[in-house]
Amino acid sequence: METGKPPPPQGKRGESIKENGFLPFYTNAFDRVFISLVILIGIHLLWLRFMEPTLPIELATALSLVIGFYVMRRG
Amino acid sequence: MSRSWQSRAWGTISTYVFWVFMTLLTLIPIWWMFVVSMRTRVELFGRPNLMLNRLYLENYSNVLTDSAFQRYMTNSLVVSTANALLVMILALLATYALSRYKLAGRDNIFFWLITNRMAPPAAFLLPLYIMFTRTFRLGDWTLFDTQLGLILLYCVFNLPFAIWLLKGVVDGIPIELDDAAMIDGAGLWGVLRHVIIPLAAPGLAVTGILSWIFAWNEYLFAANLTSVVARTITTALAEFVTVTGTNWGELAAMSMVTLVPSAIIVIFAQRYIVMGLTFGAVKE
Amino acid sequence: MRNPRVGWALLSPTLIILLIFGFAPFVYVLVVGFFDWNVFAAEDGLRFNGLDNFRRLVFDELFLSSVGLTIRFAVFAIASEIVLGFALAQMLTRNFPGKSLFRIIHTFPLMVAPIAVGAIWRLLVIPGFGPVPFFLDRWFDLTYQIGTYPDQALMTSVIMDIWHWTPFVTLTMLAGLSSIPREPVEQAKVDGANRLQVFWYVTLPFLRPVLLTTVFIRIMDAIRTVDEVWMLAGGGPGTRFTGIYIWRVTSPAASADWGYGSSVSLITLYLTIVLCWLLFIAISGRRKGEVE
Known part of the structure; x- marks a missing residue:
């Protein structure tokens, strides 16, 4: 385990690593897609449990797409 | 003072x-x-x-002379040993590849390996059952209830662990030694045989031992993917309680027999257990 | 000189085995989770039913209570293991004659087959001749019956887990403690820090990666736990953890509703993958602002 200050990892082609996003760690494109997917699934499950009879599931999809987009751009 | x-x-x-x-x-x-x-x-x-x-000692003699128990025991020994050998060979090749060749997506392979190791086995029982009974079949023969099935299946959790245990070992062998051997005219197999295997031998041995014990200890796959012929010793233990009127003395004797390999391994390979269990994420 | 093709060739047997036995089942549950597939139904075969399996899942009281129970189990067990393991590791950093013998004995439970761990504890708590119920009744006048009282069964599972897995925490903590450099600790002492301050401001930050790794690995283990608890209590009240629930729902012998079984598997895999990824982030040192 490295205990010293870790150097920010270099992206394979240098463009995908983000250092100034709001997430508490360095992310590359794969990470951001992954986070968006995780959030998407989580929102859908919660929606099925608590919101569905009143609001249709498509709203959950829309909501997670918006959040996913935000994570992709700003994460 | x-x-x-x-x-x-x-x-x-x-x-x-x-x-x-x-x-x-x-x-x-x-x-x-x-x-x-x-x-x-x-x-x-x-x-x-x-x-x-x-x-x-009658509990022990009853258990050890029971033909079903002997079959369970043989199955466990065969499956664990074959699996450990297979894992050692495959993991050495894979580790050498990951360590010496520039392969695209090495990091993602790492993540995927960990996931394989950590996935709850219960989640895969159903698809594996269907694969074992329906997909892999030749006439009357299926992979279900065979030693071969278990040997291959146990690679799913043993290979990732073995690769990450060996990765540190192989990375620690200077690449110059490979190059020197190659200049002397050794091919890939020559390098593996004369450089890597001798230097990685202790790590390889530990990998084999721990893979062996993980295979020996496994229960869930063995219980659901075998029925009569290839049942292992852990399933025997579990069945003992539910099926017969439970003779506790014999159950205890059987468990004691199951413990023997673990005891031996703890005494001889204690230092390496932690490395094996944490993927070397925590280096000693 | 080093042709990547040779590398892939060396890697291929491993990849093929893992693709067949690790990845294919994943794809399978991913697909079947969205279908209705009842093996004993009049017409065998898959019928697409969208999110219905998941709709049923999020209202499945058995599943939800198993999750709640697993969380309680994990919190009790892991918290105790961390505290105990850390204390033991701290004690093992000192040298004293016979240390390695104690350490070997302490490590032993780790290598015992989970099913045998279950058998060991079952023999201890079985009503009729187990010493635990007997002495609890004799000394504390406590009726102890894990088959009847869910809380007792849960606590027994927790204690069994502590017995089984504390050595693991001890060993990882020991590795973590021995990798801490001497200087910052000495410096802090020179600056007049007391033991608690040294622990809080120096030891703990250095230990954080190890601590995180250990906790994540233990959480994932808790999700997977089946064998030992099953052997201990046979799925009695108070021990129906998620692992056991999945096993009962997906077990080919016990269940006929394969579509629903797959959706349950998927949710568990979802949790596992998220945890795995967090672990990966934690150990690859990609946190921002790590140490200063």
């Missing part, structure tokens, strides 16, 4: 008292099982007595 001597003496004494206490906590459950395995059915009931009354 005398005060510090005294306090140090107290420190030593309390250390030993503490550790003796911990050791008792660890061993008493096992000791109780040993005591149960040395008793007849009648002797078990009444006031629990933690002392051994006498050496009563």
